Amino acid sequence: MKLTGAQILIECLKKEGVDLIFGFPGGAVIDIYDELMKSPIRHVLVRHEQAAVHAADAYARVTGKVGVVLVTSGPGATNTVTGIASAYGDSIPVVIMTGQVPTKLIGNDAFQEVDIVGITRPCTKHNYLVKSVKDVAQTVKEAFYLARSGRPGPVLMDLPKDVMVDRTEFKYPETIKMRTYNPTYEAHVGQIEKAGKLIVQSRRPVLYAGGGIIASNAAAELTGLATLMQIPTTATLMGLGGFPGTHPLWMGMLGMHGTYCSNMAVANSDLLIAVGARFDDRVTGRLDAFAPHAKIIHIDIDPTSISKNVRVDVPIVADCKNALGKLVTFLKGEKGINWKEKHEEWLAQVRDWDKKHPLSYKEEKGVIKPQYVVEKLYELTKGKAIITTEVGQNQMWAAQFYKFAEPRSLMTSGGLGAMGYGFPAAIGAQLAAPDRIVIDIAGDGSIQMNIQEMATAMEQRLPVKIAILNNQYLGMVRQWQELFYGKRYAATSLATAPDFVKLAEAYGAVGLRATKPEEVVPVIKKALKTPNLVIMEFVIAQEEKVYPMVPAGKATTEMLLV
Amino acid sequence: MKHTFSVLVENKPGVLSRVAGLFSGRGFNIESLCVAETLDPGLSLMTLVTRGDEQIIEQINKQLNKLINVLKVVDVSEGDFVEREMVLVKVKAEGNTRAEVLRMADIFRGKIVDVSPREYTVELTGDENKIKAVLELLRPLGIKEVARTGTIAMPRSKKTP
Numbered sequence: 001m002k003l004t005g006a007q008i009l010i011e012c013l014k015k016e017g018v019d020l021i022f023g024f025p026g027g028a029v030i031d032i033y034d035e036l037m038k039s040p041i042r043h044v045l046v047r048h049e050q051a052a053v054h055a056a057d058a059y060a061r062v063t064g065k066v067g068v069v070l071v072t073s074g075p076g077a078t079n080t081v082t083g084i085a086s087a088y089g090d091s092i093p094v095v096i097m098t099g100q101v102p103t104k105l106i107g108n109d110a111f112q113e114v115d116i117v118g119i120t121r122p123c124t125k126h127n128y129l130v131k132s133v134k135d136v137a138q139t140v141k142e143a144f145y146l147a148r149s150g151r152p153g154p155v156l157m158d159l160p161k162d163v164m165v166d167r168t169e170f171k172y173p174e175t176i177k178m179r180t181y182n183p184t185y186e187a188h189v190g191q192i193e194k195a196g197k198l199i200v201q202s203r204r205p206v207l208y209a210g211g212g213i214i215a216s217n218a219a220a221e222l223t224g225l226a227t228l229m230q231i232p233t234t235a236t237l238m239g240l241g242g243f244p245g246t247h248p249l250w251m252g253m254l255g256m257h258g259t260y261c262s263n264m265a266v267a268n269s270d271l272l273i274a275v276g277a278r279f280d281d282r283v284t285g286r287l288d289a290f291a292p293h294a295k296i297i298h299i300d301i302d303p304t305s306i307s308k309n310v311r312v313d314v315p316i317v318a319d320c321k322n323a324l325g326k327l328v329t330f331l332k333g334e335k336g337i338n339w340k341e342k343h344e345e346w347l348a349q350v351r352d353w354d355k356k357h358p359l360s361y362k363e364e365k366g367v368i369k370p371q372y373v374v375e376k377l378y379e380l381t382k383g384k385a386i387i388t389t390e391v392g393q394n395q396m397w398a399a400q401f402y403k404f405a406e407p408r409s410l411m412t413s414g415g416l417g418a419m420g421y422g423f424p425a426a427i428g429a430q431l432a433a434p435d436r437i438v439i440d441i442a443g444d445g446s447i448q449m450n451i452q453e454m455a456t457a458m459e460q461r462l463p464v465k466i467a468i469l470n471n472q473y474l475g476m477v478r479q480w481q482e483l484f485y486g487k488r489y490a491a492t493s494l495a496t497a498p499d500f501v502k503l504a505e506a507y508g509a510v511g512l513r514a515t516k517p518e519e520v521v522p523v524i525k526k527a528l529k530t531p532n533l534v535i536m537e538f539v540i541a542q543e544e545k546v547y548p549m550v551p552a553g554k555a556t557t558e559m560l561l562v
Numbered sequence: 563m564k565h566t567f568s569v570l571v572e573n574k575p576g577v578l579s580r581v582a583g584l585f586s587g588r589g590f591n592i593e594s595l596c597v598a599e600t601l602d603p604g605l606s607l608m609t610l611v612t613r614g615d616e617q618i619i620e621q622i623n624k625q626l627n628k629l630i631n632v633l634k635v636v637d638v639s640e641g642d643f644v645e646r647e648m649v650l651v652k653v654k655a656e657g658n659t660r661a662e663v664l665r666m667a668d669i670f671r672g673k674i675v676d677v678s679p680r681e682y683t684v685e686l687t688g689d690e691n692k693i694k695a696v697l698e699l700l701r702p703l704g705i706k707e708v709a710r711t712g713t714i715a716m717p718r719s720k721k722t723p
Contacts, residue, residue, distance in 0.1 A: 121580060122587045126630040129576075146630065180572060180633045304624040307617065 026072020028099025053083020074112030089415025212276015420449030
């Protein structure tokens with residue numbers, strides 16, 4: 001029996017195990033929606049297409065599956081671009097399906113036509129314009145395979161309207177092999193040996209973990225390596241949760257707003273073991289001063305990440321989980337090493353740095369400090385909530401003061417740094433984990449970038465908690481202006497803002513406000529007890545800054561401290 | 563350092579723009595680019611000449627490999643290789659320069675492929691240096707138009723069995 005392109009598409013999605021799609025309809029995708037309605041796949045109607053991609057991104061992060069988005073042509077497609085670029089920056093598997101004008105109109109400047117394949121070429125892992133109904137099944141198979149395999153990432157399929165209406169025999173390819181794409185999962189034994197020997201020789205090793213730990217489900221292997229060989233461990237923003245935040249070997253995040261301890265340890269290490277991280281500029285600071293005494297082992301599935309910014313002594317192109325597992329096995333075979341003794345002096349030094357400048361903030365009478373709010377959120381959720389963040393100060397305070405216990409519990413736009421990520425991500429996360437507490441730690445600026453999703457959360461009855469740290473500023477930019485631009489606060493005041501409590505109520509949600517420190521705990525407790533969408537507004541110290549801070553272009557040891 | 567890459571790609575729409583976009587998006591340079599179908603009509607071979615330090619060349623190589631439509635990348639300039647470029651030069655050929663252009667074409671083993679009362683069009687092949695030399699020598703005679711193919715290259719075969 002011949003099926004239409006739209007029917008084939010839905011059948012393929014079912015075969016790929018898709019149970020949820022975030023989307024927004026339009027003329028070019030009516031045929032697909034018409035079929036989707038008849039299928040068991042749940043559809044979540046967002047209020048802006050950017051939010052659909054962020055939500056799918058978080059859904060993918062929580063579940064480890066591929067997030068799926070369906071939008072219409074033209075503006076529907078262009079609105080997804082920020083979401084796609086964010087997923088690309090963080091290597092998150094998302095498949096985006098965009099409607100397109102009929103093939104005969106392509107290139108005609110037709111109504112709601114854009115070249116979305118051209119627009120998204122540099123911010124997708126790969127993308128497709130499907131020109132014939134005969135190609136639909138194979139393209140879907142490839143798209144999901146590419147999105148989830150190797151270094152994951154977003155893949156876009158542009159689907160012309162006539163292709164969705166045309167009919168052909170449906171046959172789904174059960175297996176897939178692409179002759180031009182073959183990621184390396186297995187770590188090379190020789191390289192593992194070289195790396196292992198460097199670890200045996202080193203006196204001052206540091207483990208530096210990135211988002212690859214989360215993507216490859218390698219948290220247990222990472223913790224295993226650190227614990228067995230007594231190696232102090234730090235992580236990037238993307239790697240948080242990949243190592244227990246309360247572990248004695250945990251040093252906190254590194255980089256621009258990393259801990260004093262982590263940055264000092266990296267700078268003084270003689271061996272840096274980078275796992276699933278990519279030496280981003282926010283991590284390294286001034287490159288020539290980054291880990292100047294260290295040999296570097298770099299484990300990453302993407303060869304382009306290796307020796308891109310920093311010269312590497314032992315590159316290992318592999319899946320992090322595979323490489324770490326082999327490394328631990330090799331090191332266990334090295335008999336007669338007392339790791340505890342070997343690293344005793346080094347660990348004492350690391351603990352010293354930690355004691356000297358732990359993460360801290362100054363309390364002020366009668367004024368709520370944002371760090372205090374995050375600490376209380378941590379305590380009252382026992383570290384078990386899923387935290388999403390927006391971008392800026394709120395994001396850094398969340399990263400610093402919430403001690404993430406397990407992987408897939410922090411969702412944040414790390415690479416792209418897209419304001420407006422946190423709330424739609426919280427929606428995606430809550431749908432993926434209905435029984436978890438999901439909190440969006442937000443600023444008053446970024447929450448307004450996708451505030452329209454209140455309607456989505458209400459419609460889906462999602463009890464997401466939004467914690468707005470309201471300082472009436474675009475706080476991170478203001479911080480830079482205060483420190484480096486002579487306090488000239490160009491365009492960063494947000495004094496004109498909605499009443500967030502009333503705003504919550506306008507959507508039928510619950511609005512709570514704390515203006516004094518003693519109100520913080522009761523507000524959080526009340527929010528956590530409310531089985532509904534809640535906005536908690538915390539009116540915080542206006543000019544509070546994120547510390548430590550490495551000024552742009554400085555070495556990571558040149559930190560501004562509290 | 564100048565490097566010449568042979569890039570085997572799938573013969574599909576949009577592949578060229580992926581390669582070109584990679585170079586522009588990452589600030590790499592393309593000095594010349596030459597693309598045509600191979601014996602396998604499903605594949606095309608690109609010869610791409612670029613410049614950069616060791617680290618940039620390594621990135622170019624890896625980034626090309628990372629493109630989904632790319633099957634194989636060879637930096638032919640890493641070993642011995644043959645490179646050729648073809649050029650068509652339209653030169654003023656009047657009075658006594660007419661014979662001079664012919665001589666020049668002859669010396670460089672070129673061919674006259676189009677003739678008019680006032681111009682000759684010369685076809686020449688060679689490596690970059692030869693093409694450069696020819697163009698410099700023809701310039702004083704009055705070059706009207708030049709069309710170059712860009713370099714194509716191939717590693718030399720092993721000389722010992």
